[in-house]
Amino acid sequence: MELIINHLAWRIGGAQGSGVDSAANLFASAMASGGLHVFGNREFYSNIMGEHSYFELRVSDHPVACPTTRLNVLTTFDAETAIRHSNEIADGGALIYDIKLIDTPFEKIPNLERRVQQDLGKVLDEKGLPRTMNSMLQLAEQRGITLYPVPYEDLLKTDEMLQKLPYATLKKMVNTMSAAASAALLDYDLKFINQGLEETFSGKQKVIELNIRAAEITYDYFKKTFTKPFSRKIEPIESNEKRLYVNGNQAVGMGKIAAGCSVQAYYPISPATDESTYLEGHESFPLKNGDGKGSILVLQTGDEIAAICSAIGAGLSGARAATSTSGPGFSLMAEALGWAGINETPVVVTLYQRGGPSTGLPTRSEQGDLRFALHAGHGEFPRLLVASGDLEESFYDAMRVFNYAERYQTPVIHLLDKGLATYKRTFPYFDSNRIKIERGALLSDEEAAKLESYDRFAYTDSNISPRTVLGQAGGVSWYTGDESTEDGHITEDPIDRILMMEKRANKLVSALQEIPEDEQFILHGDPNATTTIVGWGSTKGSILEALGRLNNADHSVNFLQGRLMSPFPAAAFSTILEKAEHLIGIEENYSGQFAQLIREHTGIAMDYFISKYNGRPITVDEVEESVLEIMGGQAPQKVVLHHGI
Amino acid sequence: MAYSIQDYKSDVHSNWCPGCGDFGILNAVQMSLMDMQLDPHRVAVFSGVGCAAKTPHYIQTYGVHTLHGRVLPFATGAKLANPNLNIIAVGGDGDGMGIGAGHFVGTGRMNLDLTYVLFNNGVYGLTKGQASPTLELGQQTKSLPQPNSSGAVNPLLLAFASGYSFIARGYAYNIPQLKGLIRDAIEHPGLSFVEVLQPCPTYNNINTREWYGGADRKDAEGTARPRVYNLEDQDHDPLISSETATESRHAKVGVFIEKALEWGDAIPTGIFLRNLTQNTYEERIGERIDTYRSEPPARRQIENNQQSVADLEPLFEELRVF
Structure with missing residues (x-):
């Protein structure tokens, strides 16, 4: 068996509010402090507590930027996660679980949708297996997945130091233990987990001690019990690069602060709110020259109409001003957008798309608002519309859009989505000096x-x-x-x-x-490739990684990434698209909105459309597989992707 | 050099109907600005949409004619971005009490230091006389096909419930009093609300200048007995300050409600409430951001040779991977 070092897709799941995020952040932090690159994707329900959520991390010795379909390690501390996700583990993978829970029947898990129970249950029924977690484990084992039972509760109750604690406190440490078990599985030094705990609970010495203890006993138990090495291993890498671990809401917030945005008005809405609360939490900041300080005023209004109107009002006073919202809120902003247009007043709308229409899928990903953002508002007025494709672009674009707004004295929409909002990645520090601040024809x-x-x-x-x-x-x-x-x-x-x-x-x-060409679009890969994939927004990561795989397999594919949607660079698109023999559009929506836009401006239609609208992000594997299917002549003109939990 | 009334008048010809109450309000606003000798460029008059909302075009200050119902959010943003501006928001009763009612309440909660003048004529003038949210139940002004089947909102009570700290009512044809009220409102440290009873000679044939003036209720000598009266004539004391005892505050609130409900043959005007016990939104922000007034958001330097002046290092450090 070949040992694979420093390539990992890891997932942890559990009820919302049970510490899934904490465990994932702990594990990510432990990986990142070992010099590894980390990508995280968080999937969750529109719910405060109880519904199933999960966090997926990819860890690598080079930057990674997208979710995958094939898991290597699934870490669980509840039955629901093991049941829902065990089928996601790729061959040779591992499943860590709580041995105490294996008899849990499906019907004891109230949040397991009837559809999921039926689909999984059908397979079990055919094999004559009862509908329990254990049956799912058996199926996994039959596929060659290694099972790692951990007696979390027994470990806690038999430890001298921990057993004195009340059960409620102990229970909270299970997520730390699951991260420690993962580290043991991957033969990764426990010190990184402990370091992560010190950061996470900084200042709370007692909590740190208890968690470190819980991590240690789990790590030791795991190492002693499971002596056969796992097929994957994580090793620390020397790195002197200063990196941050940041999500899209934060990257955009930082970009706004760097751009000199000094008023942000907003009304709470997923998945945009975290950006505004991040800004309010950092309303004062130092200035580069060391004297004085800067500030951004964050105003929570009574609705989204008030939010955009207040942002425009602040713009009239001379502030760089913005609002941040999602589809339902943006629907309410349409009239005011036109006011800013006819009054040539700069305003920035940061629009994080989510599943629509109406309330739709409030916490899920979709690229369904491109056409709406292009046309929102009655009458005709100019707007610029910029779509970022990854977290780095999100930061720099968040700076650029204020330049556009002031230079062209008109509203600018910065289009992102739930994926970009909650994806987390390790990056070298951003450099705000890369973007000049241009205030246009503003008079002193x-x-x-x-x-x-x-x-x-x-x-x-x-x-x-x-x-x-x-x-x-x-x-x-x-x-x-x-x-x-x-x-x-x-x-x-x-x-x-x-x-x-x-x-x-x-x-x-x-x-x-x-506007410079690379702010309008980017052609990734060989300009003379025979097949061109066309996409935009948060699918960039998956498309780029798939592009690498396809070209490594001697296919000739490039990727045209749209960035400036209005005004649309029609001539450049025509030139590029006319070169390719085959055109494939990839979008997280039903109708192919970007493909429609291209056709409207160039007359060029996509030959194939890879479409996904189940609220889950397109993975690199889905791109690779569906493009191969198309190239093999086996695919329908519209390929609908289904992956996701 | 002192500013004259001409310095507050723009050269735009007004297109209100002859005899419209709006003229009186416009004059009163301009006179109060002159009274206070405010630099025209430090004043911004915001409005919504409707007849009243044309007001800013006739005043020689910054004028911002916004969207139907949205005057207060626009004004809020402008004021917060530059708290050193004098901001007056104006609009009609449909604009403020109908489509903009949510913003009226939301703004009331903040106690920003700005002034909102509501031109109340009971009808939607510019769309030809439909019932507004302040028209009484059962009334049938002349362009209504049927009597009004909804009740009226009371702007003064709604202002109180929402948190406006200065609440007054004027009458469009009593310009000297209205000028004083608007000046007091502007000078009030906090959110001030002035409702102005404003006859619409074209569409409201019930609450007319004659009706307010009491032409239908003459005394024995044949002299009209006006319905509008001045609260000052009743020695009404609207002030609530930090020195006002709790019991006395409760009593004053009681009187406020009583006066706000008075209508029909006796309609009070003047200052109903002047509450000095709440700090302003700007003061609250200033407590957190000490440079808020000296370098307001709108005037803060954001670049130096086109380079961002913000130091992001602490933000990065916070998310740094160790």
Whole structure:
């Protein structure tokens, strides 16, 4: 058996509120402090406590950026996780579980959906096995999965130090123990787990001691009991690189702070809220020159309408302002978006898509709002729409969108999704100096004071008018949601209407000429490949990794990643797409919204469409398998992906 | 050099109907600004949508004519971003008590230092006279096909319940009093609300200038007995301060409610409530961010030679992998 070092897909699951996140963060932190690269994906219900959630980590000696279908290690401390996920473990994998729970029947797990019970139960019924956790373990074992029973409770109760504690306290340590068991399985030094515990519970010495003890006894038990080496091993790597372990909500928040966003108005909604609470938790921060401090004011409003209106109001006063929301909230913002458009007022809307329509799948991933974001609001007005593909882009784009908003004096939508919001990755520190801050035609107080007369919406060659902000002497001006003349007063004059419509619309023509190409799209891989995959947003990681696998297997595939959706770089897309013999669109939606957009602008249609709309992210394996199926001529024109729990 | 009333008048021709109560309110706003000698560029007048919402175009200050019902959220954002601005929000009763009622309540909770003037005429003027949320149940103004089948909201009580710390009512045809009320409202440290009774000569044929003036209820000598009266004439004391004893506060709230409910033959105007016991939202922020007023969000320097001035190092350290 070949020993695989430093390539791991690990998953832990359990009831929401039972410490799944803590265990996953502990394990991730232990891996990251050993110099390994970590990618995490969190899946959870719209629920506070009790429903099933899980966290998947990929660990590698090189950066990883996407979820996978094939697990190597499943770590559990409840029966539900073992039942739901055991089929996900790839050949040669491992399952760690609580021996005490093996007799748990399906019907004792109230959160196990009837559909899941039926599907899994059917297989067991055919084999004449009872519908219990143990039967699922048996099936796994038959496939060559190694089972690792751990008596969590006995370990706790027989330890001199821990047995004195109340059961409720002990129970909380099971997640630490499951992480320690995983470390033992992977022959990874326990010191990294202990280090992780010290960080996690920093300042709470007693809690640290107890958890370290629980980790030690589990690790020792595991090492003594299971002496046969596992097929995978994790070894620490020397690394001097300063890294952070960050999710998308945080990366965007950091980008906003770096961009100088000083007002964020929001109304709570998944999966956007964590960005605003992150910002509020960091409302004051130091400045680079060491003196004074910066701040961002976070305002929780009564609804999303108030949120965007307050952000626009703050923009009128001169602040770089934003709101952050998801589909249902963005639906409410449509009218105000148009107000910002007609009033040429910069505002940034950070839009994290989730499963729709209506309340839809509040905590699940989907790329279903592209068309909506492109068209939200009545009438015609310019907007820029930027879609980030990974966490790094999310940070830098979060800075760029404020430049776009101020340069083109118009609303900018930064499009992300649940995947990007909650994916966690290790990264070298971001560098805010990579993005210049450009405030466009914003007048300084001195410039405004020298104005002899001023029209806020003056016609200019660039179609962009010098902008004053409320409070500036010399810049008194008016804004209205009605059509207006150059001075911002209401008009219904047909000639002024034409001039104003053209002034606003033409700003997008300039934007397309001025915005650098790599901010508009990225062509990954060989430009002359015969097959081009077209995608956007959070599927980037899965597509890129699959691209590597496919090209290693001597297929000729590249990946065109869309970034700027409005204005749309139609000419560049045409040139690239015309080169390829086969075009495959990949999107997490039902109808292929990006493919439609491309066809609208270029007339070019995708030959195949790989589609997923079950609320779960597209994995690298799904991309690889479905592209191969298409290349083999075996696939229907629309391939619908189903993977997910 | 002192500002004259002309300095607060824009050159935009008003298109309100002749005799509209809005003219009186516009004059009162301009006069109060002149009274206070506020620099026009430090003032921003925000409005929603409707007849009343055209007001900012006629005033020579920053003017922001927003969306139907949304004047307060826009004004809130502008004020929070720059607390040194003088912000006046204006709008009609449909705008503020109907589509914007949620924002009216939400803003009340904050006690921002801004002033909201509600032009209340009981009808939706610009859409040709439909019943507004302040029209009494059963009334049938002239363009209504049927009598109003919904009851009226009481703006003063709603303001109180929401947390407005200054609550007053004026009358569009008593400009000297209204000017004083608006000035007091602007000077009040906190969120102030001024309801203005504003006859709509075109669509509200019930609550007319004559009706408010009591033309239908003359005394023995044939002199009209006005329905509107000034609370000051009754020695009403609206002040609640930190020195007001608890019992006295309760009593004042009782009087407030009584006065806010008074309607029909006697309609009180003047300052109903002036509560100085709550700190403002800006003060609360200032306690957390000490540079809030000296370097407000809108005026803070964010770049130096186009490089971000924010030092992200502590944020990175917090998420650092060890």
